[in-house]
Amino acid sequence: MKVNAVTKTYEGKTVLRMPALEFEPGRICAVMGANGSGKTTYARILAGVVRADGKIKPFEGNESVGYMPQKSYPFRMTTLSNVNLIVKDKARALDLMRTLSIDHLAKQRAGSLSGGETARMALARLFMGEFDVLVLDEPTASMDIESTALTEELIKKACRERQCVMILVTHSLKQVQRVADDLLFLYKGELIEHGEAKKVLSSPTRQETKQFLEFLGD
């Protein structure tokens, strides 16, 4: 699936400059990079939340894009109602919630969930829909080890079964090793590495990537 080259400029400062890319359905593409490198900006452009410079559309066709923001927002209703929002199917909603181990919170107000629980609620809510592209912005950032494992399982399974393009922004090297097929590496808004995750991790071409990976290796 083709994605156009896009740039984003805020007040004269270009914070993102991405070339045209090709994403393959059924594969998970991780996006890594330091804070402020432009990961969220890219995710938002792909999701259509933010307009790229020149109003360039990221996709040529009318691909449906599902997107989980970095900060999950619980709507003022129960956890189940939040999950059961885009397509009404209670049984499937509860099933998804069970997969992420939040089914016991079904009747609780979503606003009262913890950070990790809110993120799992948001993930279940998003996975209720059918999308050609899924963009997840650091979904496991506030989750514990068990929830992270459940989430990674769900992401892998959903990607293979639905054959959708899965773009996963993450800070975790281990997560990339566990789930990613491909990897994009951003540095100060520029794409400095891109290819199969294993190759990029084992033989990065740029000094900045090496340094970043060394840090994460600690």
Next chain:
Amino acid sequence: MKTALQQALELIIGGSGELSNILLVTARVSLTSSLVSLIIGVPIGLLLGSKSFFGRRALVVISRTLMGMPPGVCGLLFYMMFSGVGPFGRYKLLFTVEIMILAQVVLIIPLVVSNMETYVSRISDQVRETARGLGLKGLRVYVLLANESVYQIFTTYLLAFARAVAEVGAVSMVGGAIAWKTNVMTTAIMLYTNRGSFTLGVALGLILMTISLAVNILVTLLQRRLSR
């Protein structure tokens, strides 16, 4: 003063034809005008607070300015438009309950709009980003925004009602404070005080203060819920 207070309390407890008529007219005017203002103002506030379009800022400034419009100016405007020689004179609405409601609606809509706009603009980015990410569009996003603002809508209604009940400038000008017809609590207080008969004035004042107290307690409780 003590006897006036005693008499006033007796009047409230015993009830009098005129007092209950004043209360009825007041309820009809204030409840209707605040409700109509809410129905018109909330969608405008939702739109202004959540969508960016050309002229949005200007509209927000206008709405905030109109919020401070003196009721007398609003009354004057309606008086001129609906008096015998005015453009709408033929509708013969001057000195009726209907025009009192109309004037108050115009007076209160900016309060509703500004209140909603301020609240919605704080939550709208996150709500819209989340809704967009879920593939939700158009009306469904506004339904979600309204659902997120339910307590704020209640609070805004109470403030609108409080303003309507306590307002005197507009209703006295376009209503004329005609006994048994367009006399509301605030205009009655003025009228009876001018005549030197304090009893009814004090009774009405007590009722007004009680309403105001109840409204403010409710608003405080709602805001406690909101901040959680």
